[in-house]
Amino acid sequence: MTTMTTGDRLVDYDEVLTRYEPVIGLETHVELGTASKMFCGCATTFGAEPNTHTCPVCLGMPGSLPVANAAAVEATIRIGLALGCRIASWSRFARKNYFYPDIPKGFQTSQYDEPLCVAGHLDVEVDGREYRVEIERVHLEEDTGKNLHVGGSTGRIHGADHSLIDFNRAGIPLVEIVTRPVPGAGAKAPEVARAYVTELREIVQALGASDVRMEQGSLRCDVNISLNPIGALELGTRTETKNVNSLRSVERAVRFEMRRQAAVLDGGGRVVQETRHFHEDTGTTSSGRSKEEATDYRYFPEPDLVPLAPDADWIEQLRAALPELPAARRARLQQEWGISGTEMTWLANAGALGLVEQTVAAGASPGDARKWWLGDLARRANEAGTELAELPITPAQVAELSGLIAEGTINDKLARQVLDGVLAGQGGPAQVVAAQGLAVLGESDELVAAVEAAIAGAPDVVAKVQSGKVQALGALVGAVMKTTRGKADAGTVKRMLEERVLSS
Amino acid sequence: MSSISRDDVAHLARLSRLAVTDEELDRFAGQLDQVLAAVARVGEAAVADVPPMSHAVPLTNVLRADEVRPSLPRDAVLAGAPAAEEGRFRVPRILGEEE
Ligand SMILES: [Zn+2]
Numbered sequence: 001m002t003t004m005t006t007g008d009r010l011v012d013y014d015e016v017l018t019r020y021e022p023v024i025g026l027e028t029h030v031e032l033g034t035a036s037k038m039f040c041g042c043a044t045t046f047g048a049e050p051n052t053h054t055c056p057v058c059l060g061m062p063g064s065l066p067v068a069n070a071a072a073v074e075a076t077i078r079i080g081l082a083l084g085c086r087i088a089s090w091s092r093f094a095r096k097n098y099f100y101p102d103i104p105k106g107f108q109t110s111q112y113d114e115p116l117c118v119a120g121h122l123d124v125e126v127d128g129r130e131y132r133v134e135i136e137r138v139h140l141e142e143d144t145g146k147n148l149h150v151g152g153s154t155g156r157i158h159g160a161d162h163s164l165i166d167f168n169r170a171g172i173p174l175v176e177i178v179t180r181p182v183p184g185a186g187a188k189a190p191e192v193a194r195a196y197v198t199e200l201r202e203i204v205q206a207l208g209a210s211d212v213r214m215e216q217g218s219l220r221c222d223v224n225i226s227l228n229p230i231g232a233l234e235l236g237t238r239t240e241t242k243n244v245n246s247l248r249s250v251e252r253a254v255r256f257e258m259r260r261q262a263a264v265l266d267g268g269g270r271v272v273q274e275t276r277h278f279h280e281d282t283g284t285t286s287s288g289r290s291k292e293e294a295t296d297y298r299y300f301p302e303p304d305l306v307p308l309a310p311d312a313d314w315i316e317q318l319r320a321a322l323p324e325l326p327a328a329r330r331a332r333l334q335q336e337w338g339i340s341g342t343e344m345t346w347l348a349n350a351g352a353l354g355l356v357e358q359t360v361a362a363g364a365s366p367g368d369a370r371k372w373w374l375g376d377l378a379r380r381a382n383e384a385g386t387e388l389a390e391l392p393i394t395p396a397q398v399a400e401l402s403g404l405i406a407e408g409t410i411n412d413k414l415a416r417q418v419l420d421g422v423l424a425g426q427g428g429p430a431q432v433v434a435a436q437g438l439a440v441l442g443e444s445d446e447l448v449a450a451v452e453a454a455i456a457g458a459p460d461v462v463a464k465v466q467s468g469k470v471q472a473l474g475a476l477v478g479a480v481m482k483t484t485r486g487k488a489d490a491g492t493v494k495r496m497l498e499e500r501v502l503s504s
Numbered sequence: 505m506s507s508i509s510r511d512d513v514a515h516l517a518r519l520s521r522l523a524v525t526d527e528e529l530d531r532f533a534g535q536l537d538q539v540l541a542a543v544a545r546v547g548e549a550a551v552a553d554v555p556p557m558s559h560a561v562p563l564t565n566v567l568r569a570d571e572v573r574p575s576l577p578r579d580a581v582l583a584g585a586p587a588a589e590e591g592r593f594r595v596p597r598i599l600g601e602e603e
Pocket of ligand 1: 037042053054055056058059171
């Protein structure tokens with residue numbers, strides 16, 4: 001069955017897989033978190049006034065000369081090492097020539113046939129199965145400026161009267177990570193694409209190489225998709241969907257292109273090799289410029305930058321300084337906390353891994369830390385429409401809360417009230433307990449009075465207990481809890497009642 | 505045989521956003537052909553075990569520390585622009601390509 005949406009015929013997803021094998025490929029751009037730009041000393045700070053971070057080098061003024069940023073080169077090598085790449089012993093920059101207003105020099109300084117890192121891989125897990133994504137190359141280049149289209153109704157290029165350019169971003173170091181085509185994911189192709197970008201993002205974050213914020217554009221994805229008819233020898237033609245800027249969109253873009261291409265092929269048509277644009281609002285793609293037009297970049301070696309030739313010592317030094325990578329960390333924590341792979345996946349997907357780890361480090365048991373972050377706090381983040389990490393509570397405060405329960409100062413019920421106070425900005429757990437008088441009652445006069453009042457008020461129950469029906473004590477415990485409005489510790493109350501009722 | 509055709513020149517002119525007349529295409533094709541022929545003589549001297557050279561100096565790994573240095577004042581940056589607006593370079597409508 002095919003349906004029509006936004007002018008494209010689409011085949012039902014499950015049906016696509018009965019006739020076609022999807023092949024995905026990903027090109028991911030990561031803006032490095034260096035202090036200065038790739039080839040000049042301009043600052044890279046996000047959100048500055050337009051064109052205040054520019055100089056003759058990044059504006060492409062005649063006579064200006066670029067010098068490569070050592071930190072950017074090292075970050076690229078570190079990313080390559082983390083992805084199991086071979087680091088080239090000889091690597092050059094190249095000019096990628098094309099005209100566009102956001103590129104002041106008339107070319108982008110990039111790498112062509114001699115990238116810094118080649119032949120790596122990244123293993124990702126989807127629904128308990130591991131998929132290997134081969135990395136073809138990791139290379140270093142520079143970002144472009146930003147266009148603002150003016151005069152159209154939507155800020156889009158169509159209908160715009162003119163454009164305004166801000167070159168603050170031009171020349172910020174950009175690492176491009178290119179996969180080889182990934183076959184064999186079948187129905188899971190959209191999820192595998194998403195899992196790959198998720199894992200890559202975590203690795204880059206663990207390396208401290210970038211803040212990898214997709215919503216700010218510091219990690220951007222181009223998604224290649226083609227369909228091979230099952231049983232056919234010829235390979236399908238791929239499309240390249242540009243600027244897919246959230247993890248969810250990566251998955252949706254793959255799914256949409258699979259359904260669209262299947263409809264084209266089913267109808268006896270040919271998939272056009274082209275660039276397509278992803279539309280976040282509808283989850284669809286639309287045709288952009290055709291690839292044949294744009295690929296004549298006339299690359300040649302950049303004469304103003306000498307080659308990079310990282311020697312073995314330098315590479316080994318960088319390798320030795322790599323931090324623990326996300327997959328290794330997950331495996332270690334899973335073992336330390338004694339949890340299952342599925343539980344680990346929940347924690348990771350909820351963005352709670354680091355929070356739980358820090359909570360445990362602050363003294364909570366792994367079980368308690370998980371219970372708070374995946375339970376009450378996850379629910380509150382969900383209600384507030386925010387991420388766990390954005391909640392106004394720190395792992396240390398969660399550990400403190402957990403400690404207050406363990407030592408008997410508060411019980412679970414009171415803990416939830418304390419949590420409310422902390423989240424409302426009333427201070428840390430101990431402060432909230434003190435300020436609101438939330439601590440459970442010890443064997444205070446108040447509690448003794450409540451216990452004795454309960455005994456005096458129910459002589460029939462006392463008689464039952466004394467005649468051997470010990471479970472009747474529960475009614476007395478309930479009465480005490482009621483008078484103290486939940487502030488008493490049920491165990492303490494029970495013990496105090498037993499002492500008075502059974503020993504007499 | 506000429507190594508660059510009139511069509512090649514037209515293609516390059518288009519990629520370079522240069523408006524070239526028919527008469528200029530013929531002239532440039534002839535001139536560029538001579539230039540290429542002159543450069544091609546290097547190939548006669550090169551032997552198989554000499555790798556192509558992209559840089560005249562035997563240097564590698566020329567790098568700068570990741571340190572911020574002052575940028576240009578924005579007024580100076582925009583002073584040379586044919587048109588500016590809201591602190592940005594103003595360019596004519598971009599045609600023929602999606603964003
Ligand atoms: Zn600059």
